[in-house]
Amino acid sequence: MTFMRLSGLTLAAALTSTAAWANCDLPGGNVNILGNDFAAINAVVDGARACAGNGMSVSANLTIEHRDIQVAALTPNPAEYTSAIVANSSIVPLINGGLIRPLDDLVAANGQGLNQNQLITIDGQVMAVAFMANAQHLYYRSDILAQVGRDVPTTYEEVLSTAQAIRDAGIMEYPYAMNSKVGWNLAEEFVNMYLGYGGTFFEPGSAMPSINNETGVAALEMMAALNAYANPDFLTFDSNATAALWESGQLALATMWGSRAAPILDDEGSTAEITGATGLAAAPTVGGGGIPASTLWWDGFTIAANITDQDAEATFVALLNGLSPDTIMANNDLAVWLAPGYTPGATAQGVFATANAGARPYPMLPYMGLMHTALGDNLSEFLQGQESAQQALADVEAAYITAARAQGFVN
Amino acid sequence: MPHRTFLWFILPSLLAMILFIALPIGSVLVQSLYVEHEQVLIETETCGPFGCTPSVSVDQNATRALREAQPLGRFNGLRTYTDRNHLAFAEVAAAWSGSDGWVDFGGRLMNLPFYKALAFTLAYTFIVTPFVIILGLAIALAVNGLPRMLKGPTIFVSLLPMIVTPLVGSLILFWMIDADGIIGATLQRLTGNSDLSLKASPALTWLTLFLYGIWSSSPFAFIVFYAGLQTVPGETLEAAQIDGATRWQRVRYVTIPYMAPLVVFILLIQLMDNFRVFEAIVGLSAQANASSLSILIYSDLRGDVAQFGSAAATSMMTIIGVAILLTPVLIRTWRDFNRKRV
Amino acid sequence: MSSVAHRRSSALIVLSTGFVVLWLVIAAFPFLWTLWGSFKVQGDFFSRADWMNAIWGTRTAVETGGPFTGAGYEGAWIEKGFWRAALNTLIVVFFTVVISLTLGTLGGYALARSGYRYAFWLLMLALVFRAMPHITLVSGYLLPFFEWNLWGYKTTAIIVLVAINQPFTLWMLHSFFLNIPKDLDESAMVDGCTRFQAFRHVIIPVMWPGVVTTGLFSFLLAYNDFAVTAMLLSRENQTMVPAIAGFLGSTFEEGNVMFAVAAVVSATAPLFVLIVFFQRQIVSGLTAGAVKG
Secondary structure, three states: OOOOOOHHHHHHHHHHOOOOOOOOOOOOEEEEEEEOOOHHHHHHHHHHHOOOEOOEEEEEEEOOOHHHHHHHHHOOOOOOOOEEEEEOOOHHHHHHOOOEOOOHHHHHHHOOOOOHHHEEEEOOEEEEEEEEEEEEEEEEEHHHHHHOOOOOOOEHHHHHHHHHHHHHOOOOOOOEEEOOOOOHHHHHHHHHHHHHOOOOOEOOOOOOEOOOOHHHHHHHHHHHHHHOOOOHHHHHOOHHHHHHHHHOOOOOEEEEEHHHHHHHHOOOOOOHHHHHHEEEEOOOEOOOOOOOOOEEEEEEEEEEOOOOHHHHHHHHHHHHHHOOHHHHHHOHHHOEEOOOOOOOOHHHHHHHHHHHOOOEEOOOOOOHHHHHHHHHHHOHHHHOOOOOHHHHHHHHHHHHHHHHHHOOOOO | OOHHHHHHHHHHHHHHHHHHHHHHHHHHHHHHOEEOOOOOEEEEEEEEOOEEEEEEEEOHHHHHHHHHHOOOOEEOOOHHHHOOOOOOHHHHHHHHHHOOOHHHHHHHHHOOHHHHHHHHHHHHHHHHHHHHHHHHHHHHHHHHOOOHHHHHHHHHHHOHHHHOOHHHHHHHHHHHOOOOOHHHHHHHHHHOOOOOOOOOOHHHHHHHHHHHHHHHHHHHHHHHHHHHHHHOOHHHHHHHHHOOOOHHHHHHHHHHHHHHHHHHHHHHHHHHHHHOOOHHHHHOOOOOOOOOHHHHHHHHHOOOOOOHHHHHHHHHHHHHHHHHHHHHHHHHHHHHHHHHHO | OHHHHHHHHHHHHHHHHHHHHHHHHHHHHHHHHHHHHOOOOHHHHOOOOOOOHHHHOHHHHHHHOOOOOOHHHHHHHHHOOHHHHHHHHHHHHHHHHHHHHHHHHHHHHHHHHHOOHHHHHHHHHHHHHHHOOHHHHHHHHHHHHHHOOOOEOHHHHHHHHHHHHHHHHHHHHHHHHHOOOHHHHHHHHHOOOOHHHHHHHHHHHHOHHHHHHHHHHHHHHHHOOOHHHHHHEOHHHOOHHHHHHHHOEOOOOEOOHHHHHHHHHHHHHHHHHHHHHHHHHHHHHHHHHOOOO
8 A cells, every 4th residue: 555645745736836727718617616614715716716707607605514415415407516625524425425526537638737646536536636634633832841851742652651741740730632522523533543553443345343342442542541631521622622722821732633733823812932832743653553543634626416517627627726826825824735836834744744654544435424423422421431442332333333224334 | 263264364374384394294204214225335446645545435326226216215114213323122122131220221221322312301301491480480570570660671681591692602601611711710619629610520511501401491481471470460469469468379379370371381382492402412512411312313414424314213203202291281272272162 | 567568578679689680690691791702802702811811801902902802893794794694684584574474473363263173283283393303304405405496595594484483473373362352353254344354454453462572583583593594595695693603613624703702792782672672562462462372
């Protein structure tokens, strides 16, 4: 298995930025984009909107509810939207339902400017074009590490001992936090930890779960050990809560999303002492594993299946225009871009380090969403000390199998 | 009123309800009886910015053929209702035969999502509803005794918990009860316990949710009761006063009986709303310690893979649960109705 | 004797006044806190360091140079175009209330006057309809609405809001009509009016208090709705509550929580005006009708 790493990106960017870029000179077509509502996507969509005119119409619906309406919106023929902007988890229901089209022809005709590794291929067919990356990684306070004479932890075991040292030194009672809110966040932490231990979620080639094993128990116990250094409220900690704790200087070590680095390091909400001492490092490894206990995420665009070829091409070209090196350069710090034109800044270090250390992408399996939901609903009792790790994992498997059976993945 | 006239009057309303509620309920019922097709899986390779990994995906052509053969999916009867994520018949039976004593059985039952949710839902419904009615009545009586000048502003302030969007209202309350927030920090100081957390302990979380529920629903009961108080006939009260009834006796024997129909109305609406408790749990991020039927539905529909069948079954059971809860109240209404009819 | 009674009643007055004051503090405090905090920066309003910062505005002074800032309001209304959401809300809520009341008045009147058993069963059925969780209903609407190209429009959201609030409206209005004496419209019919003429000329003039009260509840339901408006409206037609949700951000992206706080305070302002305006109506409305179970 070979991993093409993000480090190649800057080089690729330098090489391709002068390459011919598709312009939106097309006979016409309707473009309608569905996506999430945040600054980076807004920038891309604004770039796409620049193509409007000359028979081409470009509109967009950017809303936080995009994920919940995308399947229904792309199902009718013609589909309501010509493109859905997705992440590697939310693309799955679109693929499962056959609602997005292969992009090979469009890439061949118009996508010369794209980096090869922006193309998301499934079974050899390009199904999406990724444009930004994200991952959870370690945030640390260099001043506090210096006080206790520790280096930046590279393993979760070191995170534990460093946290203990900080507690022993009387600096902080609860020096560590992760996004461990019950539900999606907690499940994501388990996914990270379990993959870090080298676990696999399913029996090979099947949808049967295989998490109730030593690896699963080890991952859960590591989560419990880490959260012993977290505030007792940790089961309510989402990204907003951990970021606020960090900005107030109540944390020395934390596992948080790379996309939160820019808002944490800016001059709002925190003091210069805290932001000045905040460092970003790769997600730690765990249990002697060779790869960071984290998953890599991307955001990218897809093109609906149930639309005319003309609209599909117009959409593809318009979105490529939104990803032109000019757009990326103008919005350089809004995201960790995968598209040519990007110069990684200080806030991207953590994501880059995590990707370069070999972290795995979040599994893009048709039934991973069901597993994620089952994990999110069933792990809190163990972390509260109300049941054993084995029982928690058995509950996850039972809940998952019931759901997977109803969805037709398991007989 | 002749049937024909009745029909014309009710038709627009009925049509709206049939189209947008009855038909969807019918389709939800049908959906709950079916499960998805078997998904034909093939092994593939997935590549992206972070390299290639062996993967599995759904065989579109084979699955499409199955979908066209049976558009509704595979008929499953009531088995979705009885599976582990719902009524869990098999698991309950196993827990019954395998447990030593009631406590153990209860513990095993609480490990099943449906029963865990039901336990909180019922506790919430039966604790919050009476307090809302009592508090609402108390506020209404007290406000009614205020000087006329003060009544207006008081009513207006009393309605505030009902009007502020729960979305942000609960966000701010959630913040206030944090150990660093104003209420949480004050409580820590009052109890002298610096580890006190309203968010970590299950018992305190339940208490917080109950209090939030009472706080946010009382204005509804208050405004209905307050209005009802205006209709209590003054002569009866005066007569009671002349007969030497104390203020309390007047409230107990004149006012409260007069308000009985209002109590029924509030009970009906509150039982139903509290049984569907949702916003309080989400707003106060209490999913670790509290779950409800509506939370289960939300979790099914909002995952990366939406589970319509499962959500449909839980929704139907919510309707049945509400119907059971309301039956005693409705029997009373039926009697009233027949009495009035005569 | 009289002095004892007097003492008791003054003790009661103190007690009940104390109770009202306590309730008012509990009811109003979170809102007043929000109102005050909406003029601070996020670092103060959600201060981890010391909640007193929200009162004094320590970070606000550092970040903006003064103890108060209108940045939340400016961001929400100007930068994020919250006025559009406010306008959409106005349209959606106005039509929802008007249509709800029109349908509900006709239906509620019929239910109150029918006297046949099926009227009772219809009311029961309405209750069952009301028990259906909205999130399930809305998820069911999505696919057909997209298929028939109805999704995303304000009209669709208005019709759905009217329909799913119809059970509550019917129940409440039916109760009001029960308290309007039957003789009123029946004597009009003896004089040769049709049922509809009797309704129009005799009932409509006396029904306003009940309608206004029901209207207020319909208004609040539509105004605070999230389940329907978040899922059925496209971005440009979005109403205030989903727009506020949009300010809160997601797991990956930081939101503008202070925009949301400012937006909530602004969204509450028109309600204040409304309630002050209709205060007397609400009370006299319920008075005339009372709500009979």
